[in-house]
Amino acid sequence: MKAALARLGSATLDSVGTLGRAALLLLRILEGQAEVARKPRLLLEQLFSVGVLTVLIVAVSGLFVGMVLSLQGYYVLSQFAAESTLGVMVAASLLRELGPVVTALLFAGRAGSALTAEIGLMKATEQLSGLEMMAVDPVRRVLAPRFLAGFLAMPLLAVLFSTLGVLGGWFVGVGLLGVDDGTWWGQMQARIDWSEDLGNGVVKSLVFGFVCTWIAVFRGYDCVPTSAGVSRATTRTVVHASLAVLGLDFVLTALMFR
């Protein structure tokens, strides 16, 4: 009984301590952005590894999600003879929710885990300590560019996802299922608001990018510097980032779409 309580207490203290270390690391990363501005090459390399390499999975997923959404939506809407609103349904779902959230989950899985593994291995092979010996701050040189790259790449990826989703939905709805082309685009343009739907979706993707990259970078920097530690940290990144994204999505949706 006492042992269980003691374990609960130490687990809580551990979690709170981790949160504190994560917050302090975030402060150092934000301070280090000034250095990234002076060395854009670092940012460029990270944008490639975090952004460009994630495009394929995001694009293909977006296309198929849009197609499935259109297919399923058609079957439900045709029961109410409301096929003309299929375009609105697909676009609203993608722009408001699926675009930012699914992209963030894919990002956490592909780019987040890559970031954690890379930084964790750097820590395990003592490269970060080596940089410190040379009077180079590893947070500024290694973590800050990756953080900024993730933050910038997420909204771009989310928008690509939504666009391909809408196009995939159009292909299925208008091309395969026979919804009228003019109705599809016309209804969509009338009902989808640029600031409420698109703008809120972009804001969400910015928040998700911030959180996912922060978790990925922190887990890598904070991991136990052994191979088991690195793999544990990588798994934790994906799980925690995904949960954070879904939780934040609910909070943001409640705030944005009253």
Added chain:
Amino acid sequence: MEIAVGAFVAAGFVALFFLAMQVSNLGALDTSETYEVTARFDNIGSLKVKAPVTMAGVEVGRVSGIGFDQERYQAVVTLAIYERYDRIPDDTFAKILTAGLLGEQYVGLDPGGSETYLEQGDEIEITQSAMVLEEVIGQFIFGKAKEE
């Protein structure tokens, strides 16, 4: 590698532009100058700010404000009409209509025959309030009961 990153960022912006113009209503946004007229209604139903104002089915403006007059207990709706529609007679009839059966409400204008036109600050005198579904149903039931 620079090319790949550049292409990625460019593709992102193109996608954003596509979404803004083709998917959302930014492409149809009208930012022309407007002049404001008011209209009083006994009941505005579920009319909201930014609802369209139409004449002959064509959008000629937007609802820019909804207020309440505590003296006469009426709703005061401010309509922002686009400047280019400056020949609306001042005895125009304003009604609140519903798009479809249960859709959103908008203001429809029926032209009168006057030679003078509406200007900034004028008031539309003749108005018809929104149809409230419950009242219509109530009247129908009351009428039926009366028959029996």
